[in-house]
Amino acid sequence: MSLAQLRRRTSMKWRAHPEDVLPLWVAEMDVRPAPAVADALRAAIDLGDTGYPWGTGYAEALAAFAAERWGWDGLRVEDTALVPDVMMGVVEMLRLTTGPGDAVVVCPPVYPPFYAFVGHDGRTVVEARLGADLRLDLGALDEAFTRARRGGRRAAFLLCNPHNPTGTVHTRAELEAVAALARRHGVRVVSDEIHAPLVLPGAVFTPYLTVDGSEDGFALHSASKAWNLAGLKAAVAVAGAGAAADLRRMPEEVGHGPSHLGIIAHTAAFRDGGPWLDELLAGLSANRDLLGRLVGEHLPGVRYRPPQGTYLAWLDCTHLALHDDRPADGPGVVADLAGPARMFLDDARVALSSGHVFGTGGAGCVRLNFATSPAVLREALARMGCAVRAL
Template identity: 55%
Template sequence: MGETRRTQPPILGVSLADLRRDRTSVKWGVHGSDVIPMWIAEMDCAPCPAVVDAVSAAVSRGDTGYALTEEYAVQVAAFADAEWGWDFDPRTTTRVADVLTGVTHLLGLFTDAGGPVVVSPPVYNAFYEVIEACGRRVVEAPLGADHRLDLERLAEVFAGLTAEGARTAYLLSNPHNPTGTVHTPAELEALARVADEHGVRVLSDEIHGPLVLPTSTFTPYLTVPGTERGVTVTSASKAWNLAGLKAAIIVPGDAAVDDVRRLHPFVTFGASHLGVIAQTAAYRDGRGWLHRLVDELDANRHLLADLVAEQLPGARLVVPESTYLAWLDLTDVGLGDDPAGEVLRRARVALSPGPIFGCGGRGHARVNYATSPEILRDAVGRIASILE
């Protein structure tokens, strides 16, 4: 097995020339051809063969109608059990178009118009957008200086909001985007305890769960004690690079099953048939590919850490425990509050601007390192050139 893995071509080995020629997605279409895009959460990877085979076969036979999603739910549950020992009943789940669509529907269930939704910044920028889009308001309870959940601050915020009688939800990024923090079982259990004490619903976005890197272990929120009222939303979108093949799943805790069943059945029609086929194949037959990818991401995160230390004096990288996204502190390198803007203008490397991730984002940028080592070296070299 080891010899076979060594002789396989790298998943993250696609050349810059091939990417520029073949990719037509947002990542490659927004900026000029001289820019290295390392911003939006798309990987520069070769596809999972099981997904290619499943989607190609479906299109070839004209199987492009409306989606049935029961087998998708079964395979998500089987994957979760095999990878993390998370045993849930697929019959209790609801399938939706994507994770943020699921979050939107759940916020409609668990909060009121204009009501509070708590987040812990710096956090996934789309959380802010989806909360605003569904007519709720953001309340921030920032991460601690160690980039971990600040349970005391969360308890204080929860208590203040619910004392006013507001139905409150907490939107958890598990694992955390953009810092790559992997929440521990003890942290999640403490969060569940604080949330339950104040009647706050925890909605856990676990789309990056399969991308926890060696030395850390992913803990699904609903596997720790006291999370029965919580709800998880997840998808194969990030781990297998399938954002364009939409499907996602809502998994309720035992005490939230009846609540989630209140969602109108129409919402389940959002998952596309080809998305369901692709993601079912990924969960069922793509585990080996995923494990190889995680090994390559592990090597890339260490390479990125070395490159930053060697070439970007004054920069500080939060070496991620998960995801393919890294949080880069450029506060002391003289590029201003939004260094990504200067990096794009002067180095022609596109990073995600830190300020869009909320409190604590000024002077920072998010780096997508899911690319070839060669492109990673080129990008950091370009950034280094403007700091000389």
């Protein structure tokens, strides 16, 4: 799609900043909808099918997709529940397994709403920072689980699988080690797997609930990221065999939150959107490689580890020595910017996500969304390079 077409969109990505800014921040893709999704929505509108959701079609489509793509044959529809979206589903799973004042472990740098949603619901965040290789640090996780359970508190581990913002795809061995640690410490695992369909060539996605010892865990799935459906709210919570009884305690009204049109769209994506997804993944893989070349050309010294999944790149700009307390002068998304992200917005007119909001280890870094056209990517990196050379 051309920039002129994209700027007609009214979503957050395209309206939060002035028109001279290239927006590579929030997780929206610059793509047209999958034909299967668009056709399903048009048919529903033409039929007037805009009422309340019903049935298990979404979970059935997810189960079939999971079996085909990930070899997950054990996803039982009866052990699922509809939730409004992944983060609201995360909150509900944490309410089933912890109470106010209990601890939730996260692995920063990590998706900022992990902090906000956990804190707003009265839980305490305990950090287990990623290793220098941006992978799970099992020693740090062991120590964090000990702290989280101190005083007899209940605790949960909010896992990001694949990891946002680093794009790390956890291996089966890593997830088995997580499950073993969680069982030893009595910690319940809630796995956010919203980016699961977006694993790029060279990596393999492992659903947490398929590893040994994960039976008392939960996973949250959605077509939202892979098919660009954030505005059509719907997600599925999946319980391991040992957590199914807990899931049945979820309040009935939670299942009233998803949109019927959202469920129609997500079901069509998982059921019929595979060919479109394959084309998308090929394009994202090419953009991932292009980004690596552009960083080397325009941003020497910036550390870029090609992500294994998602369409998000984590750029370590600490060598620029920009303090992350550079003051903001506006509300909302502008106020959340500091350090290199603030500089790139002010001086390059490129909007990125500021690393400091991703928790410990994020200061001095930025997250870049490369789910755009190669032309936009080239222009953005050229602008960023000019801004760095002018420092």
